[in-house]
């Protein structure tokens with residue numbers, strides 16, 4: 001079966017975007033993995049499937065799959081690309097748009113300068129919101145936040161702020177973003193047994209009260225050039241820890257994202273870019289992927 005797709009990115013966090021309104025798309029985890037594969041597929045951090053909404057108040061529904069095939073609750077950079085996709089593909093001219101995601105309905109607004117602003121929804125901080133098992137762990141109050149000391153093999157305990165932007169984030173402060181142990185501590189935190197649903201691991205360096213640098217080892221995708229919900233989580237964690245004030249400019253490897261958090265309303269704005277469009281035979285691609293290790297006996 002041939003699927004048309006569009007390759008997009010938001011600050012370098014890249015997506016294969018599929019139109020499930022005009023195409024009949026059955027996106028299984030195996031197919032998502034095949035599309036996302038950077039050697040045998042198209043290559044992407046996440047796959048976005050734009051579809052007709054189930055909820056009467058939403059204009060569209062879009063579903064998010066990580067590169068490992070897992071379906072997730074939210075994706076900030078993907079939300080901005082979703083708006084650009086809907087407008088460019090002529091699916092709707094409406095602006096702002098209301099999109100149904102796994103965790104509810106969010107409002108997205110394409111601004112005049114080509115950026116997209118997203119009202120990101122509710123934030124939660126209690127460990128249960130991230131399926132985080134705190135039993136026997138040490139916690140330290142820190143301004144409005146609570147830091148959790150997580151032991152990691154081969155590393156000192158890390159002090160984590162917990163933030164759920166419906167998807168789970170564990171944010172730590174680092175002195176130098178360049179030397180932060182994203183590639184070693186990141187995967188250990190991401191799949192730590194205390195996080196029953198795994199977690200996105202954020203590493204933030206504070207530059208001043210309105211500016212941070214951030215790297216994120218994403219659940220199900222590894223380190224990405226930017227993570228929109230990660231940027232929101234870091235900004236919110238920094239504000240709760242008394243280190244930052246809204247608005248916060250988050251510098252990622254793929255570019256800046258602007259976050260505001262006031263009166264419990266969380267907004268993110270940033271770019272959404274179309275790279276190219278194409279079509280793919282999804283059955284052949286998926287089959288190739290499942291038989292790709294030619295050194296297996």
Ligand SMILES: N[C@@H](CCC[C@H](N)C(=O)O)C(=O)O
Nearest residue numbers: 075076077167219227228229
């Ligand atoms: N890149 C995204 C987040 C995608 C989902 C995340 N990896 C998860 O599993 O929660 C963003 O821009 O927010």
